Amino acid sequence: MEDKAKAASGNSGSQADQPARSRVDTGTLGKAISVLDIVASAEEPMRFTDILAVSDQPRGTLHRQLSNLVEEGLLSLGRDHAYSVGIRLLKFAAKAWAGNQFRAIAEPHLRALHDLTGETVHLGVLRGNEVIYLDKVESRQAVRMYSxxxxxxxxxxxxxxxxxxSALPEAEVQAIIATIKFHRFTDSTLITPKALMNEIETIRESGNAFDREEHEPGIRCVAAPIYSVDRSFVGGVSVTGPAYRIPAATLEGWAGLVRNTAGAVMEDMGARLGPRT
Known part of the structure; x- marks a missing residue:
């Protein structure tokens, strides 16, 4: 309220004050985004003390940030006093995905791959040491995977x-690996930098990556990289399904189809998003 009163009066501060207020506003926005990222990245709703434990903000500042985000509809506060993503933020996300050019370019190719395999097809993009799934074509089978x-x-x-x-230069791969906190999800999970680097070298040679029940028990996939010419944009496409329905031989048989799909997406990206002459 105080800031609004100063702005309205027009005489409460000199013009020299303006840059300082801009810097404060930018810092406040950064703090709010940091809180949003913590809550949105969590696997389940978080209580205030949970957020405080992983945030670098003082208790009072964090409480104000959370209250503002709830008021704006970007976060939701449940009856159990736990915070989760708000409806307004979901609307923003849906709008972003709907207008994403990469997703639109890839969609017909994903559906064509789905028609050939009948299993779930994913499109993802690399963000730090995580993959964000941008699109999904659901399996035709009665039993489907959750994603x-x-x-x-x-x-x-x-x-x-x-x-x-596998599409990144060696230095960038090493930089990402340095940020990974390896966790064993299953008996098949790669849990050392050396094992991961060896796997990436194999992927570079074959053009395909496999998830052999490494993240979830009973789930397998075959994938191929998608990237821009300068590697500023890197992602991938995959076919995923339950291990009982997809033996290793079937997954290997789909490897070429997945590579072809990735290649078709990259070709369209170059034609539609590349520099114009």
Whole structure:
């Protein structure tokens, strides 16, 4: 309220004060985004003390940030006093995905791959040491895998993640690996930098990455990298399904189809998003 009163009066501060207020506003926005990121990245709703434990903000500042975000509809506060993503933020996300050019370019190719395999097809993009799923074509089978557009998964134990990393220069791969906190999700999970690097070298040679029940028990996938010419944009496409329905031989048989799909997406990206002459 005080800031609004000063702005309205027009005489409460000199013009020299303006840059300082801009810097404060920018810092406040950054803090709010940091809080949003913590809550949105959590696997389940978080209480205030949970957020405080992983945030670098003082208790009072964090409480104000959370209250403002709830008031704006970007976060939701449940009856159990736990915070989760708000409806307004979901609307923003849905709008972003709907207007994403990469997603629109890839969609017909994803559907064509789905028609050939009958299993779930994912499109993901690399963000730090995670993969964000941008699109999904659901399996035709009665038993389907659980996944959601917008979800993030670790790069080191997912087909799309490992495929995306294989497209990066060595230095960038090493930089990402240095940020990974390896966790054993299953008996098949790669849990050392050396094992992951060896896997990436194999992927570079074959053009395909495999998730052999490394992230979730009973779930397999085959993936291939998608990237821009300058590697500023890196992602991947995959076919995923339950291990009981997809033997290893079937997954290997789909490897070429997935590579072809990735190649077709990249070709369209170059034609539609590349520099114009």
């Amino acid at each position: 959601q557009i917008g979800n993030a998964s670790p790069v080191y134990c997912t087909g799309v993640g490992k495929a995306a990393m």
